[in-house]
Amino acid sequence: MGKYRMIAMIPARLGSKRIPKKNLRYLGEKPLIQYPIDLALQIPEFESVWVNTESRELGYAAEKMGARFHERPPEFSADNCTNREFTYHFMCHHECDYVIMVNSTSPLLSVDTIRRFVQFVNEHDYDTILSTVSEKAESFYMGKALNFDLKRKVNSQMLEPVEKTVWALTAWKRETFMKLEQEGVCPVFGGVLKTFPIPKDEACDLDTEEDWHIAEGAIKARALSGYAEPQYLNLEGMV
Amino acid sequence: MGKYRMIAMIPARLGSKRIPKKNLRYLGEKPLIQYPIDLALQIPEFESVWVNTESRELGYAAEKMGARFHERPPEFSADNCTNREFTYHFMCHHECDYVIMVNSTSPLLSVDTIRRFVQFVNEHDYDTILSTVSEKAESFYMGKALNFDLKRKVNSQMLEPVEKTVWALTAWKRETFMKLEQEGVCPVFGGVLKTFPIPKDEACDLDTEEDWHIAEGAIKARALSGYAEPQYLNLEGMV
Numbered sequence: 001m002g003k004y005r006m007i008a009m010i011p012a013r014l015g016s017k018r019i020p021k022k023n024l025r026y027l028g029e030k031p032l033i034q035y036p037i038d039l040a041l042q043i044p045e046f047e048s049v050w051v052n053t054e055s056r057e058l059g060y061a062a063e064k065m066g067a068r069f070h071e072r073p074p075e076f077s078a079d080n081c082t083n084r085e086f087t088y089h090f091m092c093h094h095e096c097d098y099v100i101m102v103n104s105t106s107p108l109l110s111v112d113t114i115r116r117f118v119q120f121v122n123e124h125d126y127d128t129i130l131s132t133v134s135e136k137a138e139s140f141y142m143g144k145a146l147n148f149d150l151k152r153k154v155n156s157q158m159l160e161p162v163e164k165t166v167w168a169l170t171a172w173k174r175e176t177f178m179k180l181e182q183e184g185v186c187p188v189f190g191g192v193l194k195t196f197p198i199p200k201d202e203a204c205d206l207d208t209e210e211d212w213h214i215a216e217g218a219i220k221a222r223a224l225s226g227y228a229e230p231q232y233l234n235l236e237g238m239v
Numbered sequence: 240m241g242k243y244r245m246i247a248m249i250p251a252r253l254g255s256k257r258i259p260k261k262n263l264r265y266l267g268e269k270p271l272i273q274y275p276i277d278l279a280l281q282i283p284e285f286e287s288v289w290v291n292t293e294s295r296e297l298g299y300a301a302e303k304m305g306a307r308f309h310e311r312p313p314e315f316s317a318d319n320c321t322n323r324e325f326t327y328h329f330m331c332h333h334e335c336d337y338v339i340m341v342n343s344t345s346p347l348l349s350v351d352t353i354r355r356f357v358q359f360v361n362e363h364d365y366d367t368i369l370s371t372v373s374e375k376a377e378s379f380y381m382g383k384a385l386n387f388d389l390k391r392k393v394n395s396q397m398l399e400p401v402e403k404t405v406w407a408l409t410a411w412k413r414e415t416f417m418k419l420e421q422e423g424v425c426p427v428f429g430g431v432l433k434t435f436p437i438p439k440d441e442a443c444d445l446d447t448e449e450d451w452h453i454a455e456g457a458i459k460a461r462a463l464s465g466y467a468e469p470q471y472l473n474l475e476g477m478v
Contacts, residue, residue, distance in 0.1 A: 024472040031472040057474035082392045132379065138404040140371065140434055141385060146401070153321045153427040162385070162401055165377040188392040195379055201449040210440040217456020233263040233270040235296035 004097035004122055006171075007048050008040040009090055010067065012104055013077050014055035018207055023058060023104055027212070028219040033058070035107035037067045042111050045118045046100070052090050053077075070094070083170075084188050088181045091174050099172050105206045106168035108218055113198050114169060120196055121171045127191025129171040132163040134197040163195050166203040243336035243361055245410075246287050247279040248329055249306065251343055252316050253294035257446055262297060262343055266451070267458040272297065274346035276306045281350050284357045285339070291329050292316075309333070322409075323427050327420045330413050338411050344445045345407035347457055352437050353408060359435060360410045366430020368410040371402040373436040402434050405442040 012033050016022040023033040030038075033051065040049040050070045051062035054077035059069030070093065076086040083101065091099060098121055102114070121129060136159045138148045147160045173191065180187035204215045251272050255261040262272040269277075272290065279288040289309045290301035293316035298308030309332065315325040322340065330338060337360055341353070360368060375398045377387045386399045412430065419426035443454045 021471055024474065026470040026472070033472075055474075061472060061474060080394070082394065084392050130377075135403055138369075138428075140402040140404075141380075142399065145428070146380060146385075148428075150428040150432070152425050153323050155319070155321065160381065162403070163379040164374055164401070165379075186391050189377075189384070189387075189389040193389070199449070201447070201453055208440075210438070213460035214440055214453065214457040217458070217460035218453040219456070220459070221452035221456035231265040232260055233265070233272075233300060235263065235294075235300060238296040238299040 005047055005095075006045050006098045006100055006118065006121065007050065007094055007096045008043070008046045008100050008102050009070070009087070010036045010040065010049070010051045010062075010102050010104060011083065011086060012051050012053040012055075012058060012062070014053065014058050015077065017079060019209060019212060022206060023053075024061075025212075027107055027216055028223075032104050032107060032206070033062060034065050036102040036104050036109075037062060037065045039109060039111055039114055040102050041066050043114060043118055045122065047096065048094075050090070050094070052086055082188070083167075084181075084186060087172065087177065088187070091172075091178055096174055099174055099177075101167075101170040101172070103167050103169070106166065106203060107206070107215055108202045108204050109168050109198070110202055113202055117169045117171070117196055117198075124194070125192075126171070126194045127173045127176040128189055128193045129169075129196050130165050130189075130193070131167070131169040131198045131203070132165050132195045133200050133203045134161040134163050135200075136161045163197065165195075166198065166205070168198060168203055169196070244286055244334075245284050245337045245339055245357065245360065246289065246333055246335045247282070247285045247339050247341050248309070248326070249275045249279065249288070249290045249301075249341050249343060250322065250325060251290050251292040251294075251297055251301070253292065253297050254316065256318060258448060258451060261445060262292075263300075264451075266346055266455055267462075271343050271346060271445070272301060273304050274348075275341040275343050276301060276304045278348060278350055278353055279341050280305050282353060282357055284361065286335065287333075289329070289333070291325055321427070322406075323420070323425060326411065327417065327426070330411075330417055335413055338413055338416075340406075340409040340411070342406050342408070345405065345442060346445070346454055347441045347443050348407050348437070349441055352441055356408045356410070356435055356437075363433070364431075365410070365433045366412045366415040367428055367432045368408075368435050369404050369428075369432070370406070370408040370437045370442070371404050371434045372439050372442045373400040373402050374439075375400045402436065404434075405437065405444070407437060407442055408435070
């Protein structure tokens, strides 16, 4: 066990918009909400694993999967609410040093990555840690070249990366978060902040139907990848 | 037909490093190199469709798939070469107004997207057009918040996007490119440059084995998506 008391919080609205009832929908063998639950339950550093939802039905289903149910007031489940509101409400009810948010929209997350994240939290003293994907590609911001020189083409491995927040994993120090909120300051990126890059292929979002199909394909491909040998076009006799 | 003479160039090294013999490897039903060929052959605006490779075997295989073979000198196929060198060599041998580079590493590209890209080229007068993916996520560059305020959490739809070049599709005006190269100026981002966002789910890269599995899964999922009905966890009787 690490030096901090950590608990896992899995946010799960029933009323998702772009993909309806996303958390209940089967992605491969199991409903989406079961992915972060199954992952979090494998992490011994988590004192408890909570699903934070406005839906009692979803809460009870989560309990059957081994998680605990934190009932979110409906006013924090509106479309214009952010993780600021529901995380503060959650922290008011659960003592700990860190809340680790594990998001159901990243079902490709591996147990190895979540282990490394938890270890990183335990070995440091940050207030906020965000999972990111680090991208080495020629990028533009506000119409201007950001991380490259228009007068040179270099191998993309040489570029300075842009780090994109993916919300797969977030660690918040409870004390700092609650203090900032009580002072009227937004605590989501509060205090001493650090980014934690995770593998690109674990960081899918599930915003659209097409994202869903890609994730489903990736999960099936992962299950098969131990068996499938690559096949190649035979070039013999071509010349 | 549009107002410009356009030809398609598909770069394809045989000696790929991170995924060996990538272009020959079967991705679902067909070898990778066949994806851009099949796409480009559906675009009537292309006067011709060329595979630009150092390998005669791969060149002849491409011809069997309906493309033409541009033989790239081996010195432009080294690991430290960029599209600057092999595109200039290609342009020296093929007259046209625009070279449209269609990359084999983006097999999820749709014919609709390539049609819209070609139409965009035809309706404007840019020297360079790069396909990008537009990402609305809290992003960091050189350790600093780039497109968001650490003191506020807003819905990610409200963020200014970062546009990442994906090299799925590139249009270069031949005259400008060749003139810049002859003046010793790097032409890859030369002249009046424009970005062209394409759908995120068509912009996969194939840099790693895991990317390959995800793309394979996505292609299988696409083929099935007409049939598969979403399945949901049943919450009835949970309360």
